[in-house]
Amino acid sequence: MEVTKLKHRFGKMCENKALEVEIKIGEEDASNISATSINCREAYIVAVDIGTTTLRSHVYDIEAKVIGSSTKQIELLYPKAGWVEMDEDLFYRQFVDVVCDSLKDAFVKASQVTALGISMQRNTFITWDRETGKPFHHFIAWRDTRSDDYCSTWNKCIKVRLLRAMSTFLYTVTRNDRFLASSVFYFKNQTVPMRLLWMHDHIPELRARMLQGQVMFGTLETWLVWKLTGGERHVVDVSSASGTLLYDPFMMKWSTIVMSLIGLPSDILPEVRDTAGHFGTTQPEVFGAPIRIMAMAGDQQAGMFGECCFGVGDVKCTMGTGTFIDINTGGKPHASVAGLYPLVGWKIKDELVYLAEGSSSDTGTAISWAQSIGLFNSVEEISKLITSVENTDGVFFVPSFSGLQVE
Secondary structure, eight states, X not given: OOOOOEEEEOSGGGGGTEEEEEEOOSTTHHHHHOEEEEEGGGOEEEEEEEOSSEEEEEEEOTTSOEEEEEEEEOOEEOSSTTOOXXXXXXXXXXXXXXXXXXXXXXXXXXXXXXXXXXXXXSSOEEEEETTTOOBSSOEEOTTOOTTHHHHHHHHHSHHHHHHHHHHHHHHHHHOOHHHHHHTTOOOOTTSSHHHHHHXXXXXXXXXXXXXXXXXXXXXXXXXXXXXXXTSOOOEEEHHHHXXXXXXXXXXXXXXXXXXXXXXXXXXXXXXXXOSEEEEEEOOHHHHSSOOEEEEEEEHHHHHHHHTTOOSTTOEEEEESSSEEEEEEEETSOOOOSSSOEEXXXXXXXXXXXXXXXXXXXXXXXXXXXXXXTTSOSSGGGXXXXXXXXXXXXXXXXXXXXXXXXXX
């Protein structure tokens, strides 16, 4: 399978400290980025990974070697039981600082950076005023469970039950996989709709401004790009959008069905872009020089790409705060009745790759919990504990304090 990649071609030109760069990306940017006279010492890429608890920035040179890094802990807020938030102003300062610190570590200036790429935790979102830029609330993290009651009520309501019944009938008639997927449609905390609806119902100002068409919605990277570009771009990567449950991966557009179902306007949603392309350029004062944001991807999709899971059937398992198993399903979204969620892996020009994903939200959380109640003092002791028991007599512990995404 031929995969679109960054191709660095070294020839005789490198003897003169120059490089020919061919970048196959989306939209208008190939002509803007491709060059034949970029100094080898000035072709650097900054990659930032936004995890659930950790923020990392790496600077790569032209040989894809890490020459500078920086890490910061993301401060999570727990205002009430089950609520998980992030202070948006603190997070923005941390993002800028971690990039600047990695550049300092690499002895590289912002003016030498060719591109900035961002991978991020998905489904953490914020809403803000279109006119003033003022947020209506903090970031609502993907692990937040305040909408538990909403999920339970909505999954039993007549609207959702009717949607499932109609989808089952349509699938029987048409055999269209889109209807098979929606025949088992349900809301869950890890996706956006119910948490967004909760915010709408509990924040009067948000509700009023939404009626006036003055609300902007965004996941982490959407808000970051909006801030970094001085409010010029309201965009999201397709891989991140596909995980929100507000996006239809079969039709490759925001879902009018889901938005109509929960009664929220579609004008709050950002423009969906390919995974690779020009998302915007940072304001010069942010890093000391403008940097082009050239790639964004959800963390699990970025992990698939980074592990070179390019073939249909390739599988990746990531264990961090949660455990995520992703399967490459090729150019067709996977319709499952077992809870595997269809996602867009990445879209680069004409190349569109889908994934099927199952998850458990509490792998790292369970380890921290076990440590907090004194089962062990350090993570290194877990292996000894496991091997100390010859037989569990059929007893298993499933670390799913927030539920499983696969049945």
